[in-house]
Amino acid sequence: MKGLTCEISLNNVEHNLNLVKKFNDEKKVIGVIKANAYGLGLEGISDFLKDKVDYLAVAELDEAKRISQDVEVLILSPLIKEEDFLIDQDNIIFTIDNEEIIDKIPEDKELKVHIYVDTGMNRMGIKPENLDKVINKINVNRPQVLVHGIYTHLHNTKNVKYTLKQISVFKKASEKYIGKIPMIHALNSSGTINDEIRNACDFTNAVRAGNILYGYEGLDKGFKKTYNYYAEIINVCEVKAGEHVGYSCVYKAKRNMKVGVLGIGNIEHIGFSRDIKHNIFYDLVKVIYNHVKYRPIIFSKNGGIRIVSKPNMNITLVDATNLDINEKLRIEISPILAESSIPKIYKYEQ
Helix, strand or coil, X not given: CCCEEEEEEHHHHHHHHHHHHHHCCCCEEEEECHHHXXXXXXXXXXXXXXXCCCEEEECCHHHHCCCCCCCCEEECCCCCCHHHHHCCCCCEEEEECCCHHHHHCCCCCCEEEEEEECCCCCCCCECHHHHHHHHHHHHHHCCCEEEEEEECCCCCCCCHHHHHHHHHHHHHHHHHHECCECEEEEECHHHHCCHHHHHHCCCCCEEEECHHHCCCCCHHHCCCCCEEEEECEEEEEEECCCCEECHHHCEECCCCEEEEEECCXXXXXXXXXXXXXXXXXXXXXXXXXXXXXXXXXXEECCEECCEECCCCCXXXXXXXXXXXXXXXXXXXXXXXXXXXXXXXXXXXXX
């Protein structure tokens, strides 16, 4: 019933990737496709990126299993179990963040690992002063395991001063391995678009690109939005002036009108909010504010469309009086919040 699709411009994904490469000169690029490629479809995005980046990266092993085995995949979460090492895929690169897990690696299992260094987030990762010890333990106890990368996470790039201190700590711990370990990386999406942070990472040779690949940030730096949602009107109701529309009779038609029914609603995060009781003054101010500051989230080719009444779980009503009923309406939805089952349409023009 939904009549909802997500159209993804692979040309814009490619544009964003090229811009990442331009910002970072000759650095290798790790294309981050965790969380279902940030909502845009793991399989579709990975198939497009796999021959355009040096690695792909996911959050966990289950995501890696869904990707073609002809591309190397870095698992960013070090929260791995002993049985994870038994997977029969040789394209998997694990992240290590403690000494104990090294002893869990089968002695005959050849694989690549990256070591995650904690520079202040205090969530996961080894402490910088323990990096040498961990690398040495791998080399001695598991010589068949190749330490292919060292990285850290810049988790507070809005605070440039704080982030520069992080980078300094990471550089001190990792610089002795430059030229010895293939990939040393710290830059992420938000770090890439900050000149000062990016320049401070000149000793690294790789960058992890996620948000900026898909246009979630960096639009003021030339990165492009890559997706749009479109919905069809699935039913039309004729309403007379003075009649109520929708739940709780919160909307009364001021004129004869057509109400268009969209098969989408709260589940797609349209109009979703908890009902909170406020005083009369607050409610009055809210009504005035919403009237003056009306910001549409549904658009026809002629501009914004008003939602009629309150969207419910799977239905949204719109004023369709002057609409072409056959026109697809553009809906502002975040792919991160939207249902992953919404059909994806990938478009690429040579």
